[in-house]
Amino acid sequence: LNFGSDNLYGVHPKIMAAIAAVNMGPVPSYGADEWTAAAEQALSDVFEKDVKMFFVATGTAANGLSLSAMAPSHGAVLVHANSHMSADECNAPEFFTDGAKLLLHHSSDNKLTPQQLHATLTGFLNHAPKPAAVSITNATEFGTVYQPDEIRAISDLVKPRGLKLHMDGARFANAVVGAGATPAELTWKAGVDVMSFGATKNGAMLLEAVVFFDLALAEEFNYRRLRAGQVISKSRYLAAQMLAYLKDDLWLDCARHANAIATDLAAGLAQLPGVRVVQAVEANEVFSVMPRKAYVAANARGAKFYEWPIPGVAADDAHCRFVASWNTQEKQVTDVVALIKDVL
């Protein structure tokens, strides 16, 4: 009954098989192999546009390195206060950008709005950093999803002011499924310049990439990636994952499954007296508030899900996060709902 995170789950068998399939004699290293080239092409096909792709080791590195190509060290990046890069990556954004500043915004659904961004940009004073980029997360850390027009509205605001637009796509597959839009519609067609493309949470072993839609921003990126210790020597093993991940829409199938599990879980939780589902379930996460005693008891009896502290929750309530993965089973849903019902 483990809903702790999607990154707890293993590697999809098709991806594991693909890794094994490239295990052979000498192959060019540092990304000069044929599979890495094919993976970039496969992403270009998925996005209906020539992209530049660079594998990195982690989502944190993908985010930080993305920003480093968009913001100078005297710049500012506008983000949500609850975004992964703001809340969960230590000082990685500052590190990778050589000291740029994150300017934090708040909203209950974890999405940025043009209104908030406008207020920040027009409130800038003489001695502030240079506004350089906006970063949004899709799906957000609260399981909500930006629609293409929401992204476009942000882009329309900030592009004329010279800012670049980044998307943290650690759960991009879930967003694509949740939005019912194409990858292209959710990214460059809506104004996204660079994205962190994450697959590790959705069935890969270690597969994160920085994807450039604005190819000019990629020009010196290999220097940045190298100095950050993010150039994987045996690149073929990542490329094989990417090829399997994208082939025949495996990535979307995995996300579709996870999202469906989350939807079912939300429905089950919503029926429980004293439990509220507090965010729209548009991807693979469910956020709910339940009596703290029930939370503690459920965990004690083996249900794994985390309290996710936010302001404004009553002291005897717990704000909880459930994450569904590509391999979470329907039975886990019915079991965890039954268990929580039991402890309520």
Add this chain to the structure above:
Amino acid sequence: LNFGSDNLYGVHPKIMAAIAAVNMGPVPSYGADEWTAAAEQALSDVFEKDVKMFFVATGTAANGLSLSAMAPSHGAVLVHANSHMSADECNAPEFFTDGAKLLLHHSSDNKLTPQQLHATLTGFLNHAPKPAAVSITNATEFGTVYQPDEIRAISDLVKPRGLKLHMDGARFANAVVGAGATPAELTWKAGVDVMSFGATKNGAMLLEAVVFFDLALAEEFNYRRLRAGQVISKSRYLAAQMLAYLKDDLWLDCARHANAIATDLAAGLAQLPGVRVVQAVEANEVFSVMPRKAYVAANARGAKFYEWPIPGVAADDAHCRFVASWNTQEKQVTDVVALIKDVL
């Protein structure tokens, strides 16, 4: 006939099998799994001492993060000019240390000597950075190997002055075999405080770790690793590699094979008229000088090995590097020697 690099070769079957064996349902992420703990213990056993181990994604990151724990941003690290961190890692040392300076030393065999270090340390002026650490590479980038007493001599010089000692062990297995010493004798018993422990070049898929012998230096290391985007979420897949790598001395068997191949290759090359082997072959690399025409012709006919430019080589000669791997075959040696003989 590929002697381009050891990192071109694939993953040892035992390591690949170990990866597959941990592919299962939910497992704690970010290193909280049982295999990661077991891998740290296995390293402690190998080194005959409790160590702290942190997986990272690349050797460059291992080096940079190691230095970050040893040198302040206003500090200096004494290294060889041909060391990997000086010559092959872009500005990664500066990046990870927030701007520390590498002070470069020269020698024909790529080893640092106490005499050189002494000259640097006593020549320091008022306005120089603070000498903070020394980093040595074992085996060196030229295939030579430090013996324990050579390391101890460096340690004896710099420790009383407050400097820390780092070892870049990207080819540590080859050094252990080459030195005929134990891992402990080559490291902490000789004064090494922190090392980059590399396995990717010796049969792993992606397996690099920072290993602390001085445990106090590890105290805040997880913050450093996180902000550098080097915390691998599905740590178990790296841990499985480490466990298989160390089990039954697989790592040393692989290195023994590679070193033996290199020795044979050197013997074969040395017999060719006009070809000189210019470094002691103590690990898995052979450096030789041959007529440039022969180098070009051999490569054109399918022998892969790199010219490695150094000063002092005649214009019509090429200084060449051959690297043997865990999976290089003896027949490749006889074939490449025959081919070079043919083109001479």
Add this chain to the structure above:
Amino acid sequence: LNFGSDNLYGVHPKIMAAIAAVNMGPVPSYGADEWTAAAEQALSDVFEKDVKMFFVATGTAANGLSLSAMAPSHGAVLVHANSHMSADECNAPEFFTDGAKLLLHHSSDNKLTPQQLHATLTGFLNHAPKPAAVSITNATEFGTVYQPDEIRAISDLVKPRGLKLHMDGARFANAVVGAGATPAELTWKAGVDVMSFGATKNGAMLLEAVVFFDLALAEEFNYRRLRAGQVISKSRYLAAQMLAYLKDDLWLDCARHANAIATDLAAGLAQLPGVRVVQAVEANEVFSVMPRKAYVAANARGAKFYEWPIPGVAADDAHCRFVASWNTQEKQVTDVVALIKDVL
């Protein structure tokens, strides 16, 4: 009628005379002169404790370098959102600390409270930076003043958790006068470890210093100052300023004058219909809200003071800052009050 800032005003004649008095033949540079040593001693006398003092060029540098001695690059510094280092120094805190993060707090009077800090420190998650320091400003950017017991309460909260305490004293003289406490009571006796000691706003030409009460933190500070390009070669000209500034309490006389001017100005403004003084006037600044039309008209007629945008002010009102200096005259107060009355 210039209340724009205290740094618009010139240099006190006694300080100018002191500068001229040290203009002579060869004198040791980089702080090795006798006056620099005397200035450090004079500060030690003022603070009733041996301190270490380092001249720097600006208040921003004093703040940033102070933090660099207290927080690692993976650390966090807890500050007020309106503090100078948060709002008015571009990315200097991130720059000088090599990427530490400022964690922002809010309050209407610009003071931090133990309650807020406690909430931040107990809310810290696994992947956040290490809480390393708290920085308070005295007098604050809103002209309010921390009393010794308020500082002590913060210190008592954070010191047991291993955090250091910094004070931005850009207007420290005004705080000393405003608090009616001794320099020692407002700093190290209340738990302050390091301070930015500013004199430029209070009658000096260029005189900022980092003052260490915790001498251990100063140990490697000269390296930090040097790498930041903040070691002034002809230090005697700064030292002469400091000696004159402290001599016979000139600094406190200047601040007493400025604070009195501000008090009078606040009294004058408070009597005007439609004008509200919205902060306690405890130092040399007055914050008031007036009809925007009046603000615009007053400025158009030659009264210089700035709108200081903050949330929650009605659109047709202006939140305005007036700053009094050591050389602002009483007549300027009566004139500006009369002028504003006239335009209302």
Add this chain to the structure above:
Amino acid sequence: LNFGSDNLYGVHPKIMAAIAAVNMGPVPSYGADEWTAAAEQALSDVFEKDVKMFFVATGTAANGLSLSAMAPSHGAVLVHANSHMSADECNAPEFFTDGAKLLLHHSSDNKLTPQQLHATLTGFLNHAPKPAAVSITNATEFGTVYQPDEIRAISDLVKPRGLKLHMDGARFANAVVGAGATPAELTWKAGVDVMSFGATKNGAMLLEAVVFFDLALAEEFNYRRLRAGQVISKSRYLAAQMLAYLKDDLWLDCARHANAIATDLAAGLAQLPGVRVVQAVEANEVFSVMPRKAYVAANARGAKFYEWPIPGVAADDAHCRFVASWNTQEKQVTDVVALIKDVL
């Protein structure tokens, strides 16, 4: 008899008078005053070209900030190993550039040559930083002077490769006098993009500036200067120095005096048996080798000049630096020569 450094000497009376002359009531701060604008115009007149000028506090800051506008953090700057930024500024270049690397070159006269730079640029490997800029010092730290054609030769080599050219002009006035060329001929007409313009060593109190000939490089410079804590609030006091420094060629008169003193000193030393002048005296410095015993004895008897250790000097000899200033007297020359003669 103090030849320790030119920065030991005081402020020229005309410059001191200019400082006093701007000491009056409220004046715009942070460089918005009329004198700062006039100083920029005066420099434009001197250089026969519209320049952008930014005051900073120190020569180290001028160098570091200059580089930050020319080299990315993944870049490399080619410099002489004995240059001030390499040898005397701790890790300031790395700090200000966020981690760029200095690539060091050697020569006996402290000048870079196109041949050396060409070797570095063509020897660059795959994993090296991006060559971004060259920095030369004029006059050099060894008192030699680049002629315009020497600078042009460097520029011609590196500009087509996309590198920028910086000049450290800490002793630029001495170079102008020594080269017998105009300021324009020695800088932008020869390809210099950015320079550190130093006046502190030549009679100012605190006067260093970054001067941009390539105005595009200056676009975001104020952000850089601010985040580095290098924006002087009471800018008028620096501007007044600059105006007086340039007025009626005071700066060149001061340098002419200092250079003449150095020439006389060199002539005097050269006549002494056992003393060799080992560099061409083209500015205000003299380097000579004398018996160590004489060096020690001369210093003991009150002659102040420094040993300047370099490789290749016999153990019983001392390699010594003498620096002449705007205010060094001819009698000091005759006295120090007599004294050294006496102790030989």
